[in-house]
Amino acid sequence: MVNVIGLGYIGLPTALMMATHGVEVVGTDYNKELVDTLNAGHTTFKEDGLDELFQDALKAGIKFNTEYQVTDTYIVSVPTPYDKFSKKVDACYVVAAVKSVLEVAPKGATVVVESTISPGTMEKFVRPAVEEAGFIIGEDINLVHAPERIIPGNMVYELLHNNRTIGADDREIGEKIKKLYSSFCQGKIVVTDIKTAEMTKVVENTFRAVNIAFANELARICRHDNMDVYEIIEICNMHPRVNILQPGPGVGGHCISVDPWFLVGDYPSLAKVIDESMKTNDSQPDFVLNRIYEIMKEKGFTDVKRVGLYGLTYKENVDDMRESPTLQLLESQERHLATGLKVYDPFITKDVVANQYHDLDVFLNNVDMVVIMVKHNEIKENVEKLNGKVVLDCHNIIKLPGVYHI
Ligand code: SAJ
Secondary structure, eight states: OEEEEOOSTTHHHHHHHHHTTTOOEEEEOSOHHHHHHHHTTOOSSOOTTHHHHHHHHHHHTOEEESSOOOSSEEEEOOOOOEETTTTEEOTHHHHHHHHHHHHHOOTTEEEEEOSOOOTTHIIIIIHHHHHHTTOOBTTTEEEEEOOOOOOTTSHHHHHHHSOEEEEESSHHHHHHHHHHHHTTOOSOEEEEOHHHHHHHHHHHHHHHHHHHHHHHHHHHHHHHTTOOHHHHHHHHTTSTTOOOOOOOSOOOSSSTTTHHHHHHHHOTTTOHHHHHHHHHHHTHHHHHHHHHHHHHHHHTOOOGGGEEEEOOSSSTTOOOOTTOHHHHHHHHHHHHTOOOOEEEOTTOOSOOSTTEESOHHHHHHTOSEEEEOSOOHHHHTTGGGGTTSEEEETTSOOOOTTOEEO
16 A cells, blocks of 8 residues: 655646556545545645545545545655745755654555655755664665656646656665556666656756756847747758757746755855846746836826736646746835736636736726636637737737837
């Protein structure tokens, strides 16, 4: 039996996937409300294919509760909060979960940490916690790091198809855990050591962050001299060895806007390109805000309350707002002391910010200018509703005459 600890964005789909592929699974979370919701037959977030997978897993016998189980394999998938100021990951939940596992784990059990951690976390925090509890690693308890790599919005598909990395001290244990993930994962699974596994995960997200920063910088250069960044990128990408990403209103999510900072924090004098890239991405919402003011001036608009931001989530068609560019822009608006921007997102049904709307038509009736912050399908399917509005499209998806770009 496998006990999955932490039933959030990664733990839940992973537990469901194993359960639907012949593994006996118990999912554990200390949040009773979340466990009750799952036991009442409901998922806790929206994701393509998740509801169907959940129903199949229930039929296959998956169980959810708040108690750690006595078993030989634990998968820890708890949050790793990130401190914006120190730019360091806080491994407290991972360490707490591992300590709780130790209270029930039988001799020889394996603890797999799936949570994203900065390179060296297993060595600096997890190992000492296990040793302080009196356990001998490799004899009483085995440690493994198996970072997740799935993308929100396409999680179910990517869980099945992505390649994976398993980091273990001991090859045999690594192979045992590889076999467990092979129950559902059709991708290649590489077994390596723990530090390499930690590093690969962070490097992958850093690669993407640096490349998005490059696109954002190109957008600024092109804006400066009135060139079309999208056409330039399109033409450049026809070259067989060039593949530029897309500029946008900023980078959000708990991964690409966070993980690269671990490298800057640990190697400040070496990680220079990464540092600059992160600063570029982090200042992109400010760049958009300035662009809003520039367009307002050009159009003779004086009332910021007639300007609306479309989208609050960190990217399209998900309900996750962590580190979202819109939230960053609203914060920076506070600093500019020109509050009043209106906001709407079809995926965010609760009130989370001031001046928030819950209906697209009502939102549009209350603004003269719309800033497309997130390219949800909803707005792509309702482009005609933007007729007559001033539109600042941060994603180049609205094909209407006179649309402004970043
Ligand atoms: N973005 C751009 N321009 C682009 C692509 C993305 O501005 O061309 C922005 C998005 O709008 C969003 C942010 O970047 O705000 C990040 O979105 P994303 O879709 O690129 O990635 P995430 O954060 O949802 O998921 C990433 C993935 N990592 C990589 O692609 C290397 C995923 O595979 C990881 O599992 C995930 O991080 C994670 O959990 O680490």
